[in-house]
Amino acid sequence: MKSIVRGLALLLIIAIAVPVFANGGSDAAMEETGEIVLSFPTFWVGQDSKSGPIATLLETFNNENTGEIKVLLEPNPDTDGYRDKINTQLSSGRAPDIFVFNPDPTTFQYYDSDILMDFTDEFSGSWRGNFVESYVVDSTKNGATKSVPFEIAITPIWYNADLFKKAGISEFPATMDEFLAAADKLKANGIVPTSQMTGGSNAWTSMLWYSHIMGSLGGPDAMKKPLTDPIYAEAATVLKKLYSDGNTTRDAVGGDAGVSGGHYMAADTAVFINGPWYIGRIRGDAPEVHAATMLSSAPKVGEYEGNQVGFMLSNLAAANTDDPRRRAAVVKFMKFITEPDNVKFISESAGSLFAIKYELGADADPLQREFVRVSSEATFVTGGLHNYFPVSVIQEFGQALAALVLDEATPEEFVQMLIDAQ
Amino acid sequence: MSIVRTNDQGKAQVLGNIAKWIVLIFFFTFTFIPLLWLLISSFKTNLELQLKPFAMPKIWQFTNYANAVKISGLPRLFLNSIMISTVSTGLTMIVTSMAGFVFSRERFPFRQGLLNLILAGVLVPIIALMAPYFRLTNALGIYDSIWALIFTYTAINIPISTFLLYGFMRTLPRELEEAAIMDGTGFVGRYWRIILPLTKPGMVTAGTFVFLFSWNEFIYAMLLTSRPAVRTLQLGIRFFTSQFFTDYTSMFAAIVLTMLPTIIIYIVLHEQIIKGMTSGALKG
Incomplete structure (x- = not known):
């Protein structure tokens, strides 16, 4: 017992004595010298493809503003954990100086409080011209722009042109009937047509397929309709075809993103869906598939065609302050990080897309160029199902889809499961 | 008669031993296989892990361990x-x-x-x-x-x-x-x-x-x-882990590294630990 008490006492003494465990004294010292210190907690760290370029830009900014402004990056490696942390901080009235704002309906509710810095005045000037206008509009609520649009995503259809060629298909099918005919040719050549998944937290690949189908059936406002609209069952009927007759892999039911992406990267499957963040992964792990990948809109199912699924991924926001120097420092940083040249640097390094207007350089990844092409050719862009419905519905989507494709539920029952989860 | 009973007792003892070893081997396997899988997976590429989770790595990726130390x-x-x-x-x-x-x-x-x-x-x-x-x-x-x-x-x-x-x-x-x-x-x-x-x-x-x-x-x-x-x-x-990608194999390498000190401490001190856990129980 004595040895335990002694050991514990020793640890307590060490914890108290070692200065590194004390709360950030050096930051306070910097503030005392007149330098504005801004904390920037972010999940763009570790293995995130943007971690390198963001760190480089921060270093550049800090060097350019030595003695005046210092932005300190605080690494938060887990995206979901980060969002919990930010929401807790916001609800406690203690927003970080600068942070990544999740542009979802829940987080936008904080626009109604005075905790966020208001950039409306800045956006009334020339700065606004740097942005794609629709994203500024989407980031403005009740006339106030309290977050800066930053990273966006578009999730087109990926297809392996080499596998299509092997099956004697020269171009991506324009309609679903043509797509199913092409799928038969692929299967005849031993190729599984599509990657699908019902697992993970949102059945990502299949949920995006469903969103594309919904857009083609119902147009730009398709998913604004209530779940009781028959269009949802109609889209489920189409999606089920992609799970039938060997049109996807056997492990798709229950499979997660690793299964879906893994089969595409191994060239087991010919068609896949994901966003630009996957470019770096496929380039590194499956260079031949990366070189063969082309992008397209989904085959036409209903009245509409050429639509894409896209959404704002991350905005930037800041804590409101009465201190004009701090406010000026935050605005200076926001303008710096959204400069077209800096955004181009992040985009080309990480493969990401942004809400800022910029031209990709000559050395940009060809697949990233494809993303820019399909984005500009899109007849209209809708969000994914996850942008329109609460998390409970999205989590149920995979379960309902599994029941649908295993013939345990009709398309109408599939929709009812989503309604019940709402 | 007594010889027969002795033979029966001997058989029962052998059967009991076999049953005991079957149970022990079952639980040892149940405990050990996931750890072995973790160790082997920590030397794979992510693609190998996703497509052939129970196969041996083609090339043993020691770089996963370098990543584990460097990144985190x-x-x-x-x-x-x-x-x-x-x-x-x-x-x-x-x-x-x-x-x-x-x-x-x-x-x-x-x-x-x-x-x-x-x-x-x-x-x-x-x-x-x-x-x-x-x-x-x-x-x-x-x-x-x-x-x-x-x-x-x-x-x-x-x-x-x-x-x-x-x-x-x-x-x-x-x-x-x-x-x-x-x-x-x-x-x-x-x-x-x-x-x-x-x-x-x-x-x-x-x-x-x-x-x-x-x-x-x-x-x-x-x-x-x-x-x-x-x-x-x-x-x-x-x-x-990042927003859209998890480097499972480097993560596994990190987990293996974090387990090592605990295992070493247990191997060195296991007698004292067991003694400490059981000594009080005999007193009451």
């Missing part, structure tokens, strides 16, 4: 985890052994009500306390220090640990204390010299629970710290 800064995080888990376990044991002693051995007004109030904390989901703990650590000026985690983990574990120690202390015979009182032992002496040594097995159970909670906890470690210098191992392991 494991040694520092490991030290922080040891420090935070040990101190919060120690503090919890001090506080809850006192609470358990008072609630189980003393009679005073509102005793049952106070006990119920503390034990009700077991039912509160810790995620519901995020905002209050965040505000409290900020108000105390300990946000972003290991003390934020030490005090939070201690507070969170007080209800369950009090529950365990209260239950254990209640089973100790009152005669032991009465004999000590006759010998002139006071209140503190009864706690320190009589009850606490006899509660060792209960404290090992409660302490193990608290230590494992503190070691594995992630949500509060993320919420209450921001500098890498004060963060814990669980956050380091998450450095291999």
